[in-house]
Every structure is written in C-alpha cells, then in structure tokens.
Amino acid sequence: MSAAILGVLAAPAYADAHDHKEMEKTAITEEAVIEAQNKWGAGIVAIGQVYSEEGDYKARATQHINDLYAYDHGTVLFKPTLAADDQFRENFDQALSYFVTGYIEDYKGFAIKPWTAVRFENHGIVTDSDSATAMGNYFFTPK
Numbered sequence: 001m002s003a004a005i006l007g008v009l010a011a012p013a014y015a016d017a018h019d020h021k022e023m024e025k026t027a028i029t030e031e032a033v034i035e036a037q038n039k040w041g042a043g044i045v046a047i048g049q050v051y052s053e054e055g056d057y058k059a060r061a062t063q064h065i066n067d068l069y070a071y072d073h074g075t076v077l078f079k080p081t082l083a084a085d086d087q088f089r090e091n092f093d094q095a096l097s098y099f100v101t102g103y104i105e106d107y108k109g110f111a112i113k114p115w116t117a118v119r120f121e122n123h124g125i126v127t128d129s130d131s132a133t134a135m136g137n138y139f140f141t142p143k
Contacts, residue, residue, distance in 0.1 A: 028132045030125045037134065040068055041118030047099060048114020048143070057112060061100045064111075065092060080110075117141040 043064035051057035069076055071092045078089040080098045089095045101109035122136035 027129055028127055030127055030132070033125050033127070033132045033134050034120075034122075036068065037120045037122075037138075040064075041120065041138070043068065044099075044111050044118050044140075045115050047111040051100075051112040052114050052143075058096070058100050061096055061111060064099065065095050069095060071095070113140075114143050115140045116143050 043060075047057055047061050047064060050060045065071070069078065069092075076090070076095075078095060079087055080089060086094075089098055097109075099109060099111040101112075117140075119139045119141070120134075120136060121139070122134050124136070125132060125134045
C-alpha cells in the first residue's frame with residue numbers, strides 16, 4: 001500500500017487493484033504518511049542522480065509522479081512549494097514540468113539540481129478512516 005503525496009499533504013491510500021474502478025479505500029496510518037514522505041524524498045534524490053549521470057531523468061520523474069501522485073485516480077490538489085506565476089499543477093504534464101522542466105517555462109526543474117537528501121520534520125500528522133494530513137517542513141540537502 002502506498003499513499004499519494006501532494007506537496008506535503010498525504011492523500012487517501014488505496015489498496016492495490018488491477019481495475020481502478022474496484023479500488024477499495026483502506027485506513028491510512030501515520031506510518032504510511034512517513035513512508036510516503038520518505039519515498040517522495042528518495043524519488044527527488046533519484047531524479048537528480050539520473051540527471052547527473054546523463055540518464056533518462058524524465059522517465060525517472062514520470063515514474064515518481066505515477067508512483068506518488070494520483071492523477072490517474074481523479075483530481076489532484078498540487079501546489080508546488082516553488083510555484084510562482086502558475087501556482088497549481090492540475091495534470092501530469094504540469095507536474096512533470098515542475099520536477100524536470102518542459103511544459104511550463106517558469107521552472108528549471110527543481111528535482112534535477114541535484115539533491116543528496118530530503119528530510120521531513122512533521123509538526124503533526126492527523127489521520128482519520130481513509131485520509132491523512134501532514135504539516136511540517138522539508139529540507140533539501142544540495143550536492
């Protein structure tokens with residue numbers, strides 16, 4: 001089970017299923033939020049590493065978005081921390097552009113810096129039967 005990350009907001013977790021229409025909601029735990037945050041941070045580091053190695057960093061970013069954002073399940077509320085003129089990412093292409101450039105010109109791809117670590121310090125995590133919200137800060141360690 002994985003939780004979708006929206007900025008630092010963890011969205012409802014869904015049990016793995018082959019047919020998206022048959023997905024069942026499952027209770028999300030504080031541990032699942034922390035696991036998703038760690039997976040998100042590792043993905044950001046991996047995108048930058050692949051970029052530094054002159055690999056297919058857009059493919060790695062695509063995997064990151066597909067793994068951690070729920071664009072294929074419905075509406076995603078994603079407002080990137082560094083968003084300026086266009087503050088929201090309503091679709092996959094806009095999210096990809098934020099991480100690695102392309103679709104929206106105002107970004108140079110923050111995930112390709114590269115970073116060596118991402119650390120979350122949660123002020124609090126609130127869970128209920130099928131969703132969770134985390135509030136806190138995240139810190140990026142530059143290369």
